[in-house]
Amino acid sequence: MAKINGIENMTVAQLNEELAKGGKFVVFDYCISVVVMSFKRSSDVYFVKAGEGSFKHGISFTLMTLFLGWWGFPWGLIYSIGALGTNLGGGRNVTQEVLAALNS
Numbered sequence: 001m002a003k004i005n006g007i008e009n010m011t012v013a014q015l016n017e018e019l020a021k022g023g024k025f026v027v028f029d030y031c032i033s034v035v036v037m038s039f040k041r042s043s044d045v046y047f048v049k050a051g052e053g054s055f056k057h058g059i060s061f062t063l064m065t066l067f068l069g070w071w072g073f074p075w076g077l078i079y080s081i082g083a084l085g086t087n088l089g090g091g092r093n094v095t096q097e098v099l100a101a102l103n104s
Helices: 012-021 055-068 075-088 095-103
Strands: 024-027 029-034 037-042 045-048
Touching (some): 024 095, 029 075, 037 075, 055 075
Antiparallel strands (some): 029 037
16 A cells, blocks of 8 residues: 555544544646656545645645646646646545555
8 A cells, every 4th residue: 555644643533533524535646758658647645634725735746747747749748637637626535445445
């Protein structure tokens, strides 16, 4: 499983309380292109507490995609648009997948 950022020093009870309030696990996409090769990847998992925005977690992946993603033709542009849409929308919610992995 990928590393989970944001749950350091949290007890299981605190984590469950945050999840009940609306906390979620998210990942951000990014794209890096080198002329004819484009790579689309996902970040580690980030825990976003209830009432907290995810912008601060995703900005580095968004900027990386803006500067390095669109260069590859044609997939760089396609992957970049998708990654930017995901990131600007708050990231991809993977809460159910993380909870399933933690409970197995």
